[in-house]
Amino acid sequence: MKQPLLKVVLAFCIFSQYTFAQQAPASPEKYTAHNKGKFYFYWGGNRESYSRSDINFTGNGYNFTLYDVAAHDKPLGWNHRYIQPAKMTIPQTNSRIGYYINDHYNVSIGIDHMKYVMTQDQYANTNGYIDLPASDPGSAFNGTYNNVPVKMTEDFLTFEHTDGLNYVNVGFARVDDLSKYIGITNTDIIQINLTEGVDAGMLYPKTNAKVLGKERHDDYHISGYGVGAKAGLNVTFFKYFFCQVELKQGYINMSDIRTTYQGADRASQHFTFTQRIIAFGGIFRL
Numbered sequence: 001m002k003q004p005l006l007k008v009v010l011a012f013c014i015f016s017q018y019t020f021a022q023q024a025p026a027s028p029e030k031y032t033a034h035n036k037g038k039f040y041f042y043w044g045g046n047r048e049s050y051s052r053s054d055i056n057f058t059g060n061g062y063n064f065t066l067y068d069v070a071a072h073d074k075p076l077g078w079n080h081r082y083i084q085p086a087k088m089t090i091p092q093t094n095s096r097i098g099y100y101i102n103d104h105y106n107v108s109i110g111i112d113h114m115k116y117v118m119t120q121d122q123y124a125n126t127n128g129y130i131d132l133p134a135s136d137p138g139s140a141f142n143g144t145y146n147n148v149p150v151k152m153t154e155d156f157l158t159f160e161h162t163d164g165l166n167y168v169n170v171g172f173a174r175v176d177d178l179s180k181y182i183g184i185t186n187t188d189i190i191q192i193n194l195t196e197g198v199d200a201g202m203l204y205p206k207t208n209a210k211v212l213g214k215e216r217h218d219d220y221h222i223s224g225y226g227v228g229a230k231a232g233l234n235v236t237f238f239k240y241f242f243c244q245v246e247l248k249q250g251y252i253n254m255s256d257i258r259t260t261y262q263g264a265d266r267a268s269q270h271f272t273f274t275q276r277i278i279a280f281g282g283i284f285r286l
Contacts, residue, residue: 044279059265064128074115114165138212161205169201193234217258224254
């Protein structure tokens with residue numbers, strides 16, 4: 001009886017080893033399963049909306065403040081300049097490069113190239129004074145202003161940050177994979193991510209302003225600081241490529257805006273902005 005039983009046990013062991021040996025090896029881990037150590041970059045376009053702001057102008061012979069000034073952006077729409085190297089800074093654009101410190105969090109540096117245009121021919125209540133020499137074109141506006149509505153004609157004021165309202169910032173963001181919640185199993189083909197982040201940095205605009213007929217200061221200048229917060233959706237294709245849409249809100253405070261080549265001439269303002277962004281990029285591991 002013992003010998004038949006022993007044969008049965010041996011046969012079972014041999015069969016078990018053979019069966020397990022024939023099983024397929026475990027699937028390799030997907031590239032998109034982890035982000036730690038990866039770099040990413042993106043490039044895209046934006047549209048902006050701005051709150052009204054109070055703008056103060058000071059210089060030799062004048063000091064006045066405009067209240068509740070409206071402004072808008074300057075879009076180009078779908079344009080070849082977004083991908084034309086020599087003209088990529090002309091449209092409203094966003095660029096960023098970042099690094100994942102772990103699977104969920106990344107740090108980055110980027111430039112939000114926005115455009116800000118004061119709406120021409122609006123009326124703005126004005127306080128302050130203008131006392132320019134009679135030989136200056138702006139002397140036509142000499143006087144004391146006490147909450148006086150003034151029309152923003154071109155001979156009085158044009159005021160733009162159109163080359164541009166450059167927000168150079170560092171950011172910190174979190175990314176979460178939503179794929180499993182919507183039935184996506186192979187994230188190396190397509191992956192859906194939720195992203196949220198904050199950033200802070202400096203404003204480095206090239207302000208195009210013509211104040212009271214004076215020649216404008218046509219150069220870049222560090223003018224202030226900004227902070228922002230954003231949320232968005234990232235769709236990654238074939239492991240390495242993605243499209244990302246974001247909604248961003250922020251605050252900008254520019255206390256030192258150059259307006260003319262006369263060193264004493266300055267402007268200051270602060271306002272909030274809302275930015276809608278669509279960008280395309282890549283993610284890779286070195």
